[in-house]
Amino acid sequence: MAEGLSALHLAACNGHSSCVSLLLAEGASVDRLSGKTSSTALCIAASKGHTQCVQVLLQSGAQVNCADNTASAQTALHKAAQNGHAAVVKMLLDAGADTTIRDNGTEPFAKPLFYRVCVCPKEGNTALDYASTSTFLTVKRECADLIMGTPSGGIEALHKAAQSGDDREIVRLVRELKVDMNASMDGYPPLYWAALRGHHKAVAALVDEGALVDKQGKSTSVYFLFCP
Numbered sequence: 001m002a003e004g005l006s007a008l009h010l011a012a013c014n015g016h017s018s019c020v021s022l023l024l025a026e027g028a029s030v031d032r033l034s035g036k037t038s039s040t041a042l043c044i045a046a047s048k049g050h051t052q053c054v055q056v057l058l059q060s061g062a063q064v065n066c067a068d069n070t071a072s073a074q075t076a077l078h079k080a081a082q083n084g085h086a087a088v089v090k091m092l093l094d095a096g097a098d099t100t101i102r103d104n105g106t107e108p109f110a111k112p113l114f115y116r117v118c119v120c121p122k123e124g125n126t127a128l129d130y131a132s133t134s135t136f137l138t139v140k141r142e143c144a145d146l147i148m149g150t151p152s153g154g155i156e157a158l159h160k161a162a163q164s165g166d167d168r169e170i171v172r173l174v175r176e177l178k179v180d181m182n183a184s185m186d187g188y189p190p191l192y193w194a195a196l197r198g199h200h201k202a203v204a205a206l207v208d209e210g211a212l213v214d215k216q217g218k219s220t221s222v223y224f225l226f227c228p
Helices: 007-013 017-025 041-048 051-059 076-082 086-094 127-131 137-148 151-164 167-176 190-196 200-208 221-226
Strands: none
Touching: 007 017, 007 041, 007 051, 017 051, 041 051, 041 076, 041 086, 051 086, 076 086, 076 127, 076 137, 086 137, 127 137, 127 151, 137 151, 151 167, 151 190, 151 200, 167 200, 190 200
């Protein structure tokens, strides 16, 4: 028996949705944290890709944005995206999962595939960061597309494209996904990052799509950090 795990955690971990339903009907606490792993049943089921368990837990009122009480502080969306479980990612997004939540960045992070590593004012990784890594290529790309299809996920993707100088991705996001090219994230617009890093094509793409050239960031601190 795993130390500190309840029957609900074990059922969710092993994909036994009928047992999950029964235990919840008998009064099991849906958001109770496990022992050493300090995760909710939803986080555990999402990490394993058990869609039926995730559905039952969400229908029973599980908090979709509840993070585990570990050093990583990951939500169910982080775990599903990290492990390439696209069906679970979609369920969590439909239930209102917040794509902007960052974990503590303590998990091993694979080399990014779709975007190069970006220096941002805030530390930690979002679900899109994990979905944009090279591990499990096909399923991770599907997870990334699902997240980018949300308003906040699209804005984050646009910022990453601006930071890495990906002008084609900028155009795709703005034209196909209708992402607002002037939307700020962490206090800065996409054009700010593209200009800061000297990505001429990215700057041109943003300006061509209607970026406001005089829009300012929240402070000048980034200038002093990254400019000589």
